[in-house]
Amino acid sequence: MARGPVFHAPRAGSPAPAHAATSSDGAPADRRHDPAAVDWEGLRGRLEGTLLRPDDVGFDDARKGFNPLHDDRVPAAVAQCASAADVAEAVVAAGGRVPLAARSGGHSYVGYSAPPDGLVIDLRRMSHVAAAEDGSVSVGAGAPLRTVYSVVGQADRCLPAGSCSTVGIAGVTLGGGIGVLQRKFGLTCDHLTAMEAVTADGRVLTVTASATPDLFWALRGGGGGNLAIVTHFTFATDPAPALTVFVLTFPAGRVTEILTAWQSWIAAAPRDMWANLRISGGSPPTCRIAGCFVGPSTACHPLLDDLVLRAGVVPTGRTVQDRDYFSGMRFFAGKPLRESFVASSRILTTPTSDPQAVTNLFTGRTGITLIVDPLGGAVADTVTAQTAFPHREAFATAQIYASATPASEADVTHKVADVVAGLGALGIGGGYVNYIDPDLPDWPAAYYGPNLRRLRSIAQDYDPDRVFDFPQSLHHT
Structure with a gap:
C-alpha cells in the first residue's frame, strides 16, 4: 500500500504508542478504559494547546457536545489541540490505553465524540x-x-x-x-x-x-x-451561483398526495433543483417542502407551480426568495447552539411505492418528523466504487428525528425505532452514517453497503491495533 510522506512525528520525549492487547481469539481485550495508564501531565507538557482534566476550569464546558442527552458521557480528558503535531502527541500518549475520539462540531447523534473515561481530541482550535x-x-x-x-x-x-x-x-x-x-x-x-x-x-x-x-x-x-x-x-x-430558496406549507391531512407528487416531481426536476419533504407526525400528519434552486426565482416559480399542479393541493403558505450563496446557506441554518433529540435514518433506493403506508406510520405519532432529502443529479455522476459513500444511485436519504428530554428519551427512542422498523417493512432500508444509530438493524451493511469489505480491509491496514475504535467503528460487526 502506498503511504504518504510524514510531515512530523510526535515531539521528543513522547511515549511509544501502546499496542492493543488482544484476547486468545484475537478480539480486543478490555484494556482501554484505564485512564491511570496515561501520563496526562506528560501529555499536558508536550501540547502546544491545552489539556483539560475533570478538576480543571473549563473542562465541563469543553467535554459537552451538541446534544444534552449525552452530557452523562464524561471523558478522562479533553485535549484542545492547536496543530497536527498536538493530535499526534495525543494519539501516541493515549491510544491503546483509553478510547479516543476526535471532535470537530460535536454533533455525533449518539455522543461518540465524548468517550467515557477516554480522551476527546478537540480540533476546534484548528479552524482557520x-x-x-x-x-x-x-x-x-x-x-x-x-x-x-x-x-x-x-x-x-x-x-x-x-x-x-x-x-x-x-x-x-x-x-x-x-x-x-x-x-x-x-x-x-x-x-x-x-x-x-x-x-x-x-x-x-x-x-x-x-x-x-x-x-x-x-x-x-x-x-x-x-x-x-x-x-x-x-x-x-x-x-x-445566484440561488432561490423557498418553503411551501400544505394543509394537514394531505401528506399522501404531497409525497406522491413530490417523488415524481423531484425525480424529473433539473439538477439545479433541490427540495426536501418534511413530514411531521400528528392526527393527521402535516408536511412542508423546502428547497434551494440554483438560479433566479423567475425560473424557480414555474417548477414550483408544476409541483402544486401534480399534487392537486393548494399550499397554505408559499415563500420564495432570491439570495446569494452565503445568505442562501444561512436560510437553512436555523439550529440552536444545543438541542436534545433522538434520530436515525433510512435510504430510499427508489421512490416508495406506497406513500399512504408512509403517512400511516406518522399518524398519531406527534413529535416525530421524517425529513426526506433527494439525491440524484451530480451525486450519481460519481460511481459507487469511486468513493466510500455507498448511496450514489439512491433516490433519497430519510432522517427520522424527534425532540426528547432525559425523562422522555427512552420512550422517544422506542417510538423512533418503531418508525425505522416500519420503513424497513416497506422496503426502505440502509442508512446514512452521519445519522449514526446503534439500534439500526445490520448497521455495517446499512451504512457502507458494497464498500464495507474494502473499508474494513483499509481499517485493518492503517489501524491494526484498533486505536480508533468505538461501538460502531469499522472494526465491529
Missing part, C-alpha cells in the same frame, strides 16, 4: 479557513460550516455541504456530505483534493489520490472516527 486564488479552499478540521460558508462566499466561491451552521466540516465531509446543493454540485467529499491526517501510530500524512489512494478513497464517505484523525482539508470549489 482560507480561500486561494486558484479557487481552492484550505480548511482546518475544527471549522464550523458557518465559518466555511463565510470565507468561501466572500471569495465568490461555492462549496456544497450541510445545512446546520454549527456542524463541523470534518464530520460532514468524512461521512460523504449531503446538503442543499448536492444535486447540482455533488457531495462535500467529491470536492476534496487533499487532507492532512494523523494515523493510529502517530504519523502525520498527506492524504491524496496519488500518495495514499486507499486512505483517500476511504475517508470520502467512510465516516468520522474511523481510520485516522483528519486535521486539515483542501477542497476545490465552484463559482458562487
